[in-house]
Amino acid sequence: MKERPKKVLGIVTSLRPGGNSEMLARVALRAASRRGAQTDMVFLRDLKIEFCDGCLACVFKTGTCHRQDDVHWLYETARAYDGLILSSPTYMLGAPAQVKALVDRSVGEMVSGAGRPAIPVGTIAVAGIAGWDYFVRPALRQLGLVFGGRLVGDVMAFAPGPAESLLDSRLVNDAEELGVAVLEDRVLEPPEGVCPVCHLPTRPPGTVAPGAAAEDLPGHSAGPCPFCLHDPRNPDTPHRFTPHSLGHFMADWMLPTRDRFLARKAEVKAAAASLLETEVGRRRPEPGLREESDGREEPGRTGRRVPVGGR
Template identity: 35%
Template sequence: MKKILGLIASQRKLANGEILTKEVAAAAGNDCQLELLRLADLKLDMCRGCYACLTPGKQCPVDDDLYFLVEKIKAADGIILAAPCYALGPAAVTKVLGDRIIALAQLIDDLWGKPCVVIATAGIEGWEGYTLSALNAMARFMGFGLKDSHMFMGALPGEGILGEGALFRAREMGQALFGQARRAGEGECPTCWSEIWKFPQPGTAVCPICGQIANLVAGEKGIQWVYGDSSSMFNKEQLKHHFQGWLRGKVQEFISRRKELAVVRDRYKGNEPWLITPRGIK
């Protein structure tokens, strides 16, 4: 029996993401068992930037449910991540979790390649913003093997599965979870599937998520996108180098430069009259 862990970012019960997650899981196969976890039910605090988790053998010192979630992910054979679009981006709890990537990346060997599909939902086409690109990047940062992702439309609870082609697409995603990954769609970065591009100079496009470069060439059929080689930051070696190597090196650099940097920081130290704190907190 394969275990599927559904990570639901909406606080609404039986929201579109939860309904779609159940459809996707059902299509993954009769030998699959779904377990749902609402991220909003967990105590997930913000990263403090203390870098304590970078010490080999040490965990993040924040006392919350991060490692409970990690154990659930490690025990699962596949992951479904579902989040609604709020203010053009995914629900805030996904960002809180994503910001704990320094601690999570220390466990990259345990999480690497875990098959995952991403479900995003939005109320109206044109207002989905960067939601899907952000969720895809989050899944890749956590080392998951992203098999499929899709933006579903539906403002009201239950509408997401009623849209044209939605049920077919959900079942297609379920088959992809333990099957073959989809290819990048039209307009998506071929490396990370981001829908967002920067144009630093005429004729050149750069993916701001993974750094994929494309040259825009005029041809008989209009503008053609010619992609260069990708050195994606989302491969295992790059992730381990950044989060287990480079960052640890910066910690050692800070220790060696502590006195020098303290001189700079002390200039801005003091009981600033402009600092506002709620309810008298100091």
């Protein structure tokens, strides 16, 4: 029987068509396609993504989110692939708001996705200039981990103009290598001083006092990674984002908070009532005073996957 081709999905978080993060994702997928992969893309600009409202019904009641949008579809779609390429631009030091919204909405998805095998994930982040990219990489890696992924490598690009990154042969080569690594489930060697799980520095720069010992310098950690909690002293201990760790987090912390709250519910309501009775003005726009639409059409809300080759 002929073996089915592996499937690699690119998820582009940028709302701007044709930007650098989209183009480099296409480069990575093209490289995977040339090696025989089936490749598709999802654009977050095609999806309806609502914010988490913190109700925690997904944990304590239904097991699913009450929001009627495309987030569950996206998580389920991603789980059907053998590898993921996640790409993001940088807006004011970090990833776009829709990336954080997806991470926040992952709580319910952790429950439904528990026990599934991890899939290889590669990330591509783009900023206009170095120094304005500090938070984009952690956000993108966190998204990959909550998708149930195992990070195999990343590309960090600096290119201010749309699609300008395509003129940098080094970036194009890096994106191609990342696409092949995801397809082959092959971990690219992270630089020294980077956590092997989340590929972030094990300690933020500037947090060590002058004269500290070598093992206390940035990039060297005597303890767990502050982001994913991978502990180099105990490499077999599950990191923060494994199904095992997330399951313990749910069972040992989140679920017990319900009974604790219910036991103090009357006390909490009484304390809140005294504040809610205080007169405080509430400001919001009056109907009809908002600026008129500029006439541009809203992006599609179909949740479509767009083939990019490799069929």
